[in-house]
């Protein structure tokens with residue numbers, strides 16, 4: 001006990017000796033400048049300039065990405081600094097490491113600064129928007145949907161907006177599901193322009209649904225062929241957003257065949273590249289089971305086409321046989337975090353295997 005007291009005395013004496021003359025407790029760091037450079041889509045650079053009457057020893061960036069999540073996650077980055085009274089620091093966020101963010105997303109961020117005198121400062125939160133400034137965007141809003149585009153006239157944008165309305169109506173008629181939160185559609189003038197907005201573009205990417213951000217990006221040339229393809233692509237990706245909003249829960253996702261099947265039915269009729277593969281598989285008795293289609297689809301072209309085609313057919317079978325209200329009930333059951341077989345059995349009295357058998361029997365009956 002005596003030893004401990006003596007030791008404490010030494011520490012206090014040392015601190016008094018180390019404290020420079022004239023310094024009082026309560027030094028106060030200040031942030032004199034703070035900014036963010038957005039280099040879309042590759043990186044963000046956060047800059048801060050700070051000063052104090054004691055050496056600044058610790059500079060941290062804190063940020064929250066604005067997206068649908070189950071818990072608000074605050075990230076904290078300690079930015080290395082050489083102790084000094086005036087410090088300029090920066091931190092580069094390389095999106096190639098973390099995965100990209102879509103145009104129209106935003107980040108709230110703030111700084112904390114600590115100096116050697118024990119003074120601390122926390123700045124007020126600021127928001128930075130991630131925009132694709134390579135293009136001069138125009139926008140129109142109808143209901144909860146804002147459409148951004150930069151090539152093509154107002155009539156083109158109006159036609160795309162009509163495609164949005166038609167897709168939402170078809171989805172509501174088929175499933176009862178509707179948009180709960182605002183969404184933003186970014187229409188690029190080509191798939192090459194779209195790929196320039198992505199961190200890891202795939203050659204075949206025509207559209208992307210960023211479900212957590214409520215953002216869809218699609219490449220649609222402003223001509224008749226583009227509009228024809230784009231109408232289906234908008235319906236498909238928009239459906240992914242609506243279904244995600246309706247079923248969002250921390251426990252479970254949807255089986256892939258349901259998510260993709262709903263997106264496919266929102267597009268309208270199945271195209272011939274799908275029906276050809278489907279009749280082929282029916283003829284060869286090589287259909288993929290509904291249970292296998294619950295997992296992510298194969299990247300191989302034939303298997304992928306067949307997976308999408310079957311998903312369309314299974315969802316169409318459920319809607320045609322049992323109606324819209326049951327489909328809405330199924331989505332609401334998934335929103336509770338239900339397991340796949342549990343949800344299907346609860347709503348239709350069929351698990352995935354009996355659904356597979358019932359659906360395949362219905363195919364045999366018509367062919």
Ligand SMILES: [Zn+2]
Nearest residue numbers: 236240260263
């Ligand atoms: Zn899809």
